[in-house]
Amino acid sequence: MRLRNIPGAEETIEASPFVVQDPASFRGRWKEAIFPGVKRFYLEIGCGKGIFLHTLSERDPETGFLGIEKMSSVLLRAVEKFGAEERANLRFLRMDAENITECFAPGEVDRIYLNFSDPWPKDRHHKRRLTSREFLARYAAVLSPGGTLEFKTDNEALFDFSLEELSAVHWTVTEMTRDLHRSPMNEGNVMTEYEDRFSTLGNRILKLIAKPAGA
Numbered sequence: 001m002r003l004r005n006i007p008g009a010e011e012t013i014e015a016s017p018f019v020v021q022d023p024a025s026f027r028g029r030w031k032e033a034i035f036p037g038v039k040r041f042y043l044e045i046g047c048g049k050g051i052f053l054h055t056l057s058e059r060d061p062e063t064g065f066l067g068i069e070k071m072s073s074v075l076l077r078a079v080e081k082f083g084a085e086e087r088a089n090l091r092f093l094r095m096d097a098e099n100i101t102e103c104f105a106p107g108e109v110d111r112i113y114l115n116f117s118d119p120w121p122k123d124r125h126h127k128r129r130l131t132s133r134e135f136l137a138r139y140a141a142v143l144s145p146g147g148t149l150e151f152k153t154d155n156e157a158l159f160d161f162s163l164e165e166l167s168a169v170h171w172t173v174t175e176m177t178r179d180l181h182r183s184p185m186n187e188g189n190v191m192t193e194y195e196d197r198f199s200t201l202g203n204r205i206l207k208l209i210a211k212p213a214g215a
């Protein structure tokens with residue numbers, strides 16, 4: 001994914017009805033204020049161009065889906081792609097996921113998807129990985145009782161790191177596979193842009209589902 005600046009990206013995102021502005025003002029009332037009538041509220045963190053959520057939101061109109069993406073140049077693609085179509089249960093947010101506890105109240109989020117998160121391979125960058133214990137603490141703070149984290153990647157090192165971090169903070173891994181596309185967990189699987197790209201290259205896809213300690 002190219003991370004160059006695109007002139008006008010910020011302005012287009014700010015003007016888009018698909019992008020939520022001032023997210024902290026909806027803390028504790030996302031379902032009623034942004035997705036009235038939905039039964040569940042799911043996030044994808046690092047949603048890229050939003051292709052995964054576009055499919056999910058079409059399949060499941062009773063769930064509100066919010067894609068969080070920190071790069072304006074990337075989110076612009078989601079907004080441009082889907083801007084002409086009204087989809088009441090799909091919205092996006094341009095934000096660094098470091099700040100999620102400022103925008104979501106305890107217990108407000110029913111599921112968090114992490115798909116093909118950046119691996120940050122250097123040890124000194126481990127806190128930036130979206131499955132580090134620092135991020136897991138943020139997720140635990142906003143997930144509802146019974147709420148889950150679903151993580152897919154083709155990166156074995158990141159997957160192993162994630163299992164170690166989950167164990168260190170006493171999360172429970174309820175399901176996992178190191179070859180998703182040949183596993184029963186693949187039933188109903190929605191491919192992401194990166195999943196499509198990496199599986200076409202022959203890479204195996206790894207997936208886990210986990211829930212916070214005590215949930």
Ligand code: SAM
Binds near residue numbers: 071192
């Ligand atoms: N999930 C998509 C997929 O599977 O096709 C995109 C994967 S791409 C490798 C990872 C995305 O996560 C990038 O668009 C990146 O900008 C975004 N990202 C990385 N760290 C983030 C953070 N802390 N907060 C929000 N987005 C982040």
